[in-house]
Amino acid sequence: MNTSHHPIVIVGAGLGGLTLARVLHVHGIAATVYEGDPSEASRTQGGQLDIHEADGQRALADAGLTDEFRAVIHQGAEATRVLDPQGRLLFDAPDDGTGQRPEVLRGDLRRILLDSLPDRTVRWGHKVAGVRSLGDGRHELTFTDGTTATSGLLIGADGAWSKVRPLLSDAEPRYTGTTFVDIHLYDADERHTAAAEAVGAGAMYALTPGKGIIAHREAGNVLHTYVELNRSAEWIAAVDFTDAPAATARVAAEFDGWAPELTALITDGDTAPVARPIHTLPDGHRWERVPGVTLLGDAAHLMPPSGDGANLAMFDGAELGKAIAAHPDDVEAALTAYEEALFTRTEPFYAEAHDMLALMLGDRAPAGFIDLFAPRTRPTDPTPTAGSQPGRPDL
Structure with a gap:
């Protein structure tokens, strides 16, 4: 050996x-x-x-x-915006260069x-x-x-x-009851104009109790979508993610009636949807x-x-x-x-x-999430401290 x-x-x-x-x-x-x-x-x-x-x-x-x-x-x-399911702007924080x-x-x-x-x-x-x-x-x-x-x-x-x-x-690890589905849209400003405008320069959150669409504008003119769903492991397992069109349609159906510029972040993906069940120790x-x-x-x-x-x-x-x-x-x-x-x-x-x-998917969504961005005093202790600032999903 x-x-x-x-x-x-x-x-x-x-x-x-x-x-x-x-x-x-x-x-x-x-x-x-x-x-x-x-x-x-x-x-x-x-x-x-x-x-x-x-x-x-x-x-x-x-x-x-x-x-x-x-x-x-x-x-x-570092720009952040929050939209409602009809695409109306609820919160907007542009990146002014002072973020940390x-x-x-x-x-x-x-x-x-x-x-x-x-x-x-x-x-x-x-x-x-x-x-x-x-x-x-x-x-x-x-x-x-x-x-x-x-x-x-x-x-x-x-x-x-x-x-x-x-x-x-x-x-x-145990399943938390939440699954993220991630999708990429390339050449966003040229090929996915309405979705790109909805996302803006940084991160966009469209959140309701139990489900939401998040998207980050990434370097290289890419939109990276994270669909968030509170669903059972059995529900996720029943979606055949090896069949990209069928999986896309099934996930998009959860957002029936939402603004087309938001659902386009799911249906117009240039990559197959990938399910990422969220686990925790x-x-x-x-x-x-x-x-x-x-x-x-x-x-x-x-x-x-x-x-x-x-x-x-x-x-x-x-x-x-x-x-x-x-x-x-x-x-x-x-x-x-x-x-x-x-x-x-x-x-x-x-x-x-x-x-x-x-805060993102609970009963107060999106109000609870927006509250995170209220002015607060920065901690002076350099030791990493939970709760010092709102974060972003980091898959």
């Missing part, structure tokens, strides 16, 4: 895992990242993200990538992180089939191609369905210290999208990297310090994430 050993193994080349690898590299510490995707370009990387001062931007600063990040910001994209949450494409951010790492840091095409403890803080990973690797320190940055999490916790998920292994990002604290997930994952990666660098001869001290701070830091965000779904 082909086996390799690495002192530090990170499972998952998402934003959190790559930030960890980069911060370790900045401190002169090598790590190996195993990723199931066959290559960087094998699939799209999700939509546009708003990167927060208190966590995402701090993580990028720790990674020494602030200039690279600023070079890919989508200028003007610049928007970037997830794929651009991932590319910056990948480009900052030494060759062969990321091992593509290594999908983890299982992980087992070897004792003394060491672990063995088995990949679907039959090869294996062992680690002195193992970090699970492998998302909602983490293969590493069971070493630490028996918690499993138990609120305040935590675990007991297990030698030689830990988690970050969604593997550690999966919650409904509220604009915080990617930011928290990058901050986790940066904080873990700095903890390891601060305790070069004592991995357990590093992991203990990291996890104690992680649990305290992330617990309040669960409530905010659930509240955000309720």
Whole structure:
């Protein structure tokens, strides 16, 4: 059997895992990242993200990538508007340049992180089939191609369905009762004029109790639609998303009578609709210290999208990297310090994430969501804090 050993193994080349690898590299510490995707370009990387001062931007600063990040910001994209189902404007906040949450494409951010790492840091095409403890803080990973690797320190940055999490916790993601359906419209200003005008320069929200249409204007003249539906898992399973026309028609039927410029964000898509059921780990998920292994990002604290997930994952990666660098001869001290701070830091965000779904799709929608944008005092504490500003879904 082909086996390799690495002192530090990170499972998952998402934003959190790559930030960890980069911060370790900045401190002169090598790590190996195993990723199931066959290559960087094998699939799209999700939509546009708003990167927060208190966590995402701090993580990028720790990674020494602030200039690279600023070079890919989508200028003007912090604009926000809310429409009713007939397309009437209820709320409008243009991007006046004073916002603190610049928007970037997830794929651009991932590319910056990948480009900052030494060759062969990321091992593509290594999908983890299982992980087992070897004792003394060491672990063995088995990949679907039959090869294996062992680690002195193992970090699970492998998302909602983490293969590493069971070493630490028996918690499993549960369906929240909400599914997002995402669709892209390309060449928006030329080919989808009415929808583009409805969306405006940044993000558009058309929300009612139980359902809504959200769209982001992304870099490259792209509209990215997120249809939000409070529906049972059985209802979603009954929609055949392998039949794009039928699935599109079924989803669009939920918005019968809505303004055509809004329903066009569903029916005029240039990509097939993709269902993304929203899952969550138990609120305040935590675990007991297990030698030689830990988690970050969604593997550690999966919650409904509220604009915080990617930011928290990058901050986790940066904080873990700095903890390891601060305790070069004592991995357990590093992991203990990291996890104690992680649990305290992330617990309040669960409530905010659930509240955000309720504000967008609950009985008070859209009024409750609009209330989020009322003037408020910014916190002076630089520690990431739930509830400091309204976020955006960050699939």
